[in-house]
Amino acid sequence: MLVSLLLSLFTFLGHPTAAAxxxxxxxxxxxTLKPAPEFCNIYGSVFLTSDxxxxxxxxxxxxxxxxxxxxxxxxxxEENKLFADKPGLWHPASGYDFADHVLYLTTNRAFADFxxxxxxxxxxxxxxx
Numbered sequence: 001m002l003v004s005l006l007l008s009l010f011t012f013l014g015h016p017t018a019a020a021x022x023x024x025x026x027x028x029x030x031x032t033l034k035p036a037p038e039f040c041n042i043y044g045s046v047f048l049t050s051d052x053x054x055x056x057x058x059x060x061x062x063x064x065x066x067x068x069x070x071x072x073x074x075x076x077x078e079e080n081k082l083f084a085d086k087p088g089l090w091h092p093a094s095g096y097d098f099a100d101h102v103l104y105l106t107t108n109r110a111f112a113d114f115x116x117x118x119x120x121x122x123x124x125x126x127x128x129x
Contacts, residue, residue, distance in 0.1 A: 037072075037114070037127070037129045039060055039072065039073060039113065039114045039127075040073065040087050040127035040129060041087060042060075042073070042087065042090070042101050042103075043084055043085060043086055043087050043088065043089050043090065043100075044081065044084050044085070044090070044091065044100035044101065045081050045084065045090075045091045045092075045093040045098060045099045045100045045101075046090040046091070046092065046093060046099055046100065046101045046102075046103060047092075047093040047095065047096045047098070047099035047101070047102045047103070048062070048092070048103045048105055049096070049102070049103075049104060049105060050104070050105040050106070050107075054096055054102065054104065055104045057096055057102050058102045058103055058104035059101060059102060059103065060101075060103050060104070060113045060114065061103070061104045061105075061106050061111055061112050061113050062103050062104070062105055062106070062112055062113065062114060062115065062116050063105075063106055063107075063108070063109045063111075063112035063114075063115040063116070064105060064115070064116060064117075064118075065115040065116060065117045066117075067117065068117045068119065068124075070115065071115045071116055071117035071128065072114040072115050072116070072127070072128055072129055073087070073088055073114060073115070073116045073117075073126075073127050073128065074088055074116070074117050074119050074124055074125050074126055074127075074128065075088050075089075075090050075116050075117065075118050075119065075125060076088060076089055076090070076118070076119055076120075076121070076122045076124070076125035077090060077091075077092060077118065078090060078091045078122075079091070086125070086126070087125075087126055087127050088125030088126040088127060089122070089125055
């Protein structure tokens with residue numbers, strides 16, 4: 001009896017309708033390229049330190065990755081500052097006041113903004129993002 005009452009009530013509710021499909025013409029998708037991360041623009045003379053007194057001067061905190069697969073930036077140490085003109089080509093600065101970029105080196109990957117790996121080949125240097 002209760003079942004017949006519920007069935008009679010459902011007949012008054014109306015018929016279910018399907019949602020209208022949206023066409024791709026009605027939705028505006030703009031394919032934009034994501035800009036490169038800020039750390040991909042680091043090149044030139046770099047002062048890399050793990051001394052806590054320079055931490056407040058550092059622009060980024062980096063982690064030295066033991067293998068290349070997980071590094072965000074592959075770095076080649078350039079002997080001449082004039083040739084360190086592309087991302088990933090760094091000339092080690094002798095002090096923070098002579099450097100274009102000051103980076104703080106951490107031993108904990110969780111505290112780092114990005115990770116680096118030093119390569120022996122100049123052609124492999126660059127950003128992986």
